[in-house]
Amino acid sequence: MDRPLHGVRVLEVARSANVASAGAVLADWGADVIKVDTPDGDGRPAPGPVVAAPNRGKRSIGLGLGMAEARPVLEELIRRSDVFLTDHPAAACAKLRIDLDEVRRVNPGIIYVTGSGCGTAGPDRDRGADEATAFWARGGSADGLTAPDAGHAAPTPSSGYGDNVAALAVAGGVAAALYGRRATGEPSVLDVSLLAVGAWANQFTVNSALAAGGPLPKLDTRPQSLGNPLVGGYRTADGRFITLAMSQPARHWPEFCRLMGRDDCAFDPRFTAPDTLAEHIDEAVGIVATAIAARSFAECCRLLEPGTGAWAPVQDGWEVGNDEALIANGRIAEVVDARGGTQRLVANPVKFDDGRLRLGRAPSVAEHTEDVLREIGFDEDALTELKFAGAIS
Template identity: 55%
Template sequence: MHRPMEGVRILEVAQFTFVPAAGAVLADWGADIVKVEHAERGDAQRGLTRVMGLPAGVEGSSFAPIMEGPNRGKRSIGIALDKPESRPVLEELVRRSDVFLTNYLPSARAKLALTIDDIRKINPDIIYVTGSGFGTEGPDADQGAYDLTAFWARGGSADGVTPADANRVSFMPAGAYGDSMGGMSIAGGIAAALFARNVTGKPSEVDVSLLAIGAWATQFSVNLALLTGGPLPKVQRTEQSPGNPLTGNYRTSDGRWIQLSMLQPTRYWAEFFRVLGRQDLVDDPRFNTMDEITEHAEMIGEEIAKTMASKTFDEWVKSFADMTGQWAAVQNSWEVGNDPALIANGRIVEVVDADGRSQKLVANPVKFDNEPVKLTRAPQFAEHTDDILGELGLSGDEVIALKLAGAVT
C-alpha cells in the first residue's frame, strides 16, 4: 500500500484535538509521529470524561474515541519540558525530526524554549508548524481558543445556523467539529511545506488558525457581506428552497427526513415524480418550464410533502436508491458509521484497541491509489517512552536517572 508520508518524522508537542488531528492524518499517510505528553498529566484531553453531554467512552473499555480519533498511529513519550534534565532528550528528538508541530501558546513556547528560533538552533532544516486560535500576529495571538469559540462562534458558523428569533445560539453538531476540519488543513499545509523544502531546500514556518478555518468554511457569506458592505440579512429558513421544490428537506411518516438537492429541477422532474408515484405532476401542463415551476413552487412543495409523509424513511431510501437526481438520507451518527459507501471506500476502519478488542474509527477522507488505509490505535499515556529513549541511544541507567529526576515518564 502506498503511504506518501513514509519516512517523514514529526515531533508533536500538542494536546486536545485541533493540532493532534493533523498528526493523526499524517500518521494515516505513513509518517512517524512522536507525541510529547506532559510527564504527569499527559494530554489534557485524556481527562475529559464527557463530551457535549455524552460519556466519552464506555464502561470497562480503555478505548476513548476522543483520544483515539486524533491520536491513532502515534507513539507517546512523557517529558517534563520544564525540567532542564529533559532538554537533551527533546533536542535529540528535534534533531531527528522533519516537522515540529505544536499548539502551545506563544508565551508557553517562549517559557519552555520552544519558539521557532529555539527549535531552528537545534535543527535549521525543520519545518515549524503551529495551530493557533487566532493566528500568530495581531492582538489575539496569545489568546487560547477551542473550536467552539474561534471556529464556530467567531468564525461565523454559529450565527449562520441560528434563526433570527432563536432563544439561544445553535450549537456545533459534533464534538471537535472545527478541530477535525482544521487538522486536515494543517496536514495539507505540512505536505505542501515538505514539498517546498524538497524543491527549494528551505524549511517553512506554517500556521493555521481556528478562526481562519471558520472564515474559510463560511467564505461565501463573508465574501458576499464584504461585497454588499454590511451584515447579511437573516433569511427565514424553510423546508424547501425558494422557487425550487426539488431542493429541500421532507419529513417521512416515521418522523425522519430526506434531503433533496436537484439544482436543475426541469432535468430531473419526470423521473423524480415517477419515483414519487405522482405521475399527475409529471403530466401537469402548469409545470413545463422553470418559470412555471418557480411560480407554483409552494404548491408543488406541499404536494411533495404530503406524499413523502405517506411512507417511512426506509421505504423512501429504497425507492430513491437508483434515482439520478441528487438526494440524501438525513443520517444520524450510527448510520454514518455504517454507511455502505464509506465502508466500501475504506473510510470506516477496524482497529485493535489496547484491550485487544476490535473497534472502528473514521479514517481521514483522503484516499491514495484506491487503497484502504490501515490504522493502529492511539498510544496509552507515555507508552513508548522507553522505546523512544532507546532509539536515541540512552542506556538503561540513563533512562532510570531521567525518570528519578522526573524528567520523563
C-alpha cells in the same frame, strides 16, 4: 504508495484536538509521530474514541518539558525530527523554550507548525480559543445556521467538528512544506488557525458579504425559499429526514412525481416551467412534503433510489459509520486497541492509490518513552537518572 510520508518524523507537543488530529492524519500517511505527554499523563482525556481517533498511530513519551533534566532529551528529539507540531501559544512556547527560535537553534531545517485559535499575529494571538468559539461562532458557521427568530445560536453538529476540518488543513500544509523543503532546501513556518479555517469553510458567504459592502440578509431555511420544491429537507412518516438537491426542477419534477406515486402532477403546467412554478411554489412544496410524509424513511429511500435527481438520506452517526460507500472505499477502518479489542474508526478522507489503510492504535500515556530514548542514544544509566529526576516516565 499508500503511506507517502514514510520516513518523516513529526514531534508533537499539543493537547488540542485540531493539532492532535492533524498528527493522526500524518501518522495515517506514514509519518512516525512522537507525541510528548507529561510524565503523569495530565491533560490526556480518559480512554475512548476521543483519545483513540486523534492519537492513533503515534508513539507516546512522558517528558517533563519544564525540567532542566528533560532538555537534552527534547533537543535530541528536535534534532532528529522533520516537523515540530504544537498548539501552545507564544507565551507558553517561550516559557518552555519551544518557540521558533529555540527549536530552529537546535534544528535549523525543521518545519515549525502552530495550530492556533485566532492566528499567531494580531490582537488575539495570545487569546484562548477553541472550535466552538474561533471556528464555529467567530468563523461564521453558527450565524449561517441560526434562524432569524431563533432563541439561541446554532451549536456545532458534534464534538470536534471544527477541529477535524482544521486538522486536514494542518496535515495538508505539512505535506506541502515537506515538498517545498525538498525542492528548495528552505523549511517553512506554518500557522493554521481555527478562525481562518472557519472563514475558509464559509468563504462564499464571506466573499458575498464583502462584495455587497455589508451583512447579507438572513436566508429563509425552508425549501421553498429557493423557489425550488426539490431542494431542501423533508420529514418522513417515521420522523426521519430526506434531503433533496435537484437544482433543475423542470427536468426532475416529472420523474420525482412518478417515483413518489403522483403521476397526476407530473406534467401539471403549474409546476413544469420556471415562471409558473414560482407562482405556485407553495403548492409544489406541499405536494413534495405530503408525498414524503406519507411514507417511511426506508420506503422513501427505496422509491428515490432509481431516480436521476440528487438526494440523500439524513444519517445519524451509527449509519454514517456503516455507510456502504465509506466502507467500500476504506474510510471506516479497524484498529486493535491496547487491550486487544477491535474498534472501528473514521479514517482520514484521502485515499492513496488502492492501498488499504492500516490504522495503528492510540498509545497509552508514555508507552514508548524508553524505546524512543534508546533509539536516539540514551543508555540504561541515563534512563535511570531521568526517571529518578522525574523528567520521564
